Amino acid sequence: MVALHDELKANGYTGHELELFLVRLMFLFFADDTGIFPKDQFAFLMEHRTREDGSDLGPMLSQVFQVLNMPNDRRMKNLDAEPALLPYMNGGLFSEQLSVPSFDLPMRRIFLHCCLFLDELRGEFEKSRGNAGRLRALLGRIAGLKLLDPACGCGNFLILAYRELRLLEIDIHKEIQRLEKHKYLDLQLYRVIDVDAMYDIEIEEFPSQIARTALWIMDHLMNVRLSEEFAEYIIRLPLDATPHIVQANALHPDWRDLVKPEELSYILGKPPFVGAKLLDANQRLDVEFAIGHVPNFGLLDLVAAWYIKAADFIAGTGIAVAFVSTNSITQGEQVGVLWSYLLSCEVRINFAHRTFKWTNEAKGVATVFCVIVGFSLKDKETKTILDYPDIRGGTNPPACKEYQPLSD
Numbered sequence: 001m002v003a004l005h006d007e008l009k010a011n012g013y014t015g016h017e018l019e020l021f022l023v024r025l026m027f028l029f030f031a032d033d034t035g036i037f038p039k040d041q042f043a044f045l046m047e048h049r050t051r052e053d054g055s056d057l058g059p060m061l062s063q064v065f066q067v068l069n070m071p072n073d074r075r076m077k078n079l080d081a082e083p084a085l086l087p088y089m090n091g092g093l094f095s096e097q098l099s100v101p102s103f104d105l106p107m108r109r110i111f112l113h114c115c116l117f118l119d120e121l122r123g124e125f126e127k128s129r130g131n132a133g134r135l136r137a138l139l140g141r142i143a144g145l146k147l148l149d150p151a152c153g154c155g156n157f158l159i160l161a162y163r164e165l166r167l168l169e170i171d172i173h174k175e176i177q178r179l180e181k182h183k184y185l186d187l188q189l190y191r192v193i194d195v196d197a198m199y200d201i202e203i204e205e206f207p208s209q210i211a212r213t214a215l216w217i218m219d220h221l222m223n224v225r226l227s228e229e230f231a232e233y234i235i236r237l238p239l240d241a242t243p244h245i246v247q248a249n250a251l252h253p254d255w256r257d258l259v260k261p262e263e264l265s266y267i268l269g270k271p272p273f274v275g276a277k278l279l280d281a282n283q284r285l286d287v288e289f290a291i292g293h294v295p296n297f298g299l300l301d302l303v304a305a306w307y308i309k310a311a312d313f314i315a316g317t318g319i320a321v322a323f324v325s326t327n328s329i330t331q332g333e334q335v336g337v338l339w340s341y342l343l344s345c346e347v348r349i350n351f352a353h354r355t356f357k358w359t360n361e362a363k364g365v366a367t368v369f370c371v372i373v374g375f376s377l378k379d380k381e382t383k384t385i386l387d388y389p390d391i392r393g394g395t396n397p398p399a400c401k402e403y404q405p406l407s408d
Contacts, residue, residue, distance in 0.1 A: 001026065004110045013101045019206040021098055024065060027213050029114055036220055037086065045082045047112055054108030058100045069094035092242060093213060121168055125175075132179045135172050142169055143192035148259055149269035150250040150306060152200035155211025157269050158243075159218050165193055166222035170229055190226055195219050196241040199259045201250040208247045215243045251290035251305055261317045270324040271306035273368055276334075296337045304329055304338050307373075311345040314377060320350070322374035327355045330371055347375045351384040355391050 001022060008018055032042040045064070050057045067075065068089040075084060103111065121142065128134035142165060149158050173190050195215045202208040246258055250271075274283060276299055283302060291297045291308045303325045310321045329338055353372035369391065 001114055004107070004114060007107045007110060008101055011102065011107075013099070016205060017098050020096065020209060021101065023206075023209040023213050024093060025061075025111075025114065026210075027093060027217065028064075030217050031220075041082075041085065043112070049080075049082060050108070052108070053105050054103035054111075057103040057108050057111065062098070062100045065094045065098070093216075121165070125168060125172060129175055130179065132176050135176050135179075139169065139172055139192050142172075145193060145265040146197050146199060146259060146263055147266045147268065148199040148201075148255065148264055150201045150255060150267065150309070151269050151271040152202045152208070152211050152245070153270070154207045155198075155200060155202075155214050155243075158198045158200060158211070159214050161266075161268065162193075162195065162198060162215060163218050163222060166191075166219075167225070169193060170222075170226055174229065190230065191223075194241040195243045198243045199264075200243060200245040201248055201253070201255070201258065202245065203247070203249050205247055208245050212243050212245050249286060251286040251309070255309065255313050261313055261315075261319065264317070264319050267310050267313070267319060267321040268323070269306075271303045273326045274302040275326075275328065276301050294337070294341050299333050299337050301326060301328055301334065304334065307338060308341060311342050311347050311375075315345065316377075318376065318378060320374065320376040322351075322372060324358070324370050324372050327369050327371045330373075342375070346377050348377065348379045349373060349375050349383070350380040351386075353386045354388060356388045357391055 004025075005018065005022055008014075008021070013021070028037075028042050031037045032040055042064075046057070046060065050060050063083055064086065067079070067083045067086050071088045121138070124138055124141075125135075128138055145165065147158060147161055149155070152158060169190070169192055198215055200208065200211055202211060244258060246253070279287065279302060284298075287297065287300070287302065287305050290305045291300070294300075294308055297308075303323070306323060307325075307329070310323070313319070314321060328334060351372075351374040353370075355369050355371055358368050358370040
């Protein structure tokens, strides 16, 4: 995919169109290998219905995009047989019309190579084993969950959260089935949560497109898992449910315009890491706009702005929040500024990871030392602190300590 990106860009296919084009291809390659399409249907079409010199590959892809965006009953009757077999996708991924890219023989070879690639809720589940009524109540709770990542990047946090919720959902149904000794007649009843429970804010277009597509991919993987567990086949097409992803600077909009606080369950993510003294002019304006009401806000790192916006957002609710942050927010002069404000908002820390090393596979990204802080406006019965014996030890498991909340 990187090689294809570089070739297209070098030949003048750039910007928004290039980014969306590659997101579509990523989804199609995945669909070809995981059962969304019949096995290798897309690869066969591209390999056997386009010229070796690549001259008609761009137009063929454009036709495929149009077909995927059109319900079956609206397609032309004289459409070529192979494209006509592709399912209607919906979801907005193929709705925008793109310029037709030009391919040549080397680019077609690269393209064809791409075609061939292949804790609280869980605790409640454990407590509810053996009680079908409590398990069904837990399913109802999962069905009502909504999650927000107000700095989502490519959506990793929400993707993993969605996966874990779907896996928990499957485990609950398996336990209910064991208890009641019967099989559900409708497999659709097994799914109580969908990707439209996920809310994202991301400043860049390409990562936001990736986040939406990756959530659909994870949804499909979980449907495959569901099918395997209950020996029935499920595929969710067309893509009627869509993640709520807003492309914006998360420090500017009111998050209430995306999701109502009373409807939200969790806020999570990894806001950007920029030190207070390293902010550029635009970032300083963003911070002032978002948290200028906080005394001495100019001493705070950029990440602290997300803590303050979250604390303001959750006022009067039961929303739980957790952010990965640079450990600077728990040291030195920032502590008095940030935590005095958060405590004045009646924030309670319910779990935390002490300092650990955060690495990133992206080029040119330095290693940073982070903490994770989970908070809400209500004390949990048991609070957890996780210590890392060696903060540079990569995947070394942390030591977990539990504490009872202090009384007022």
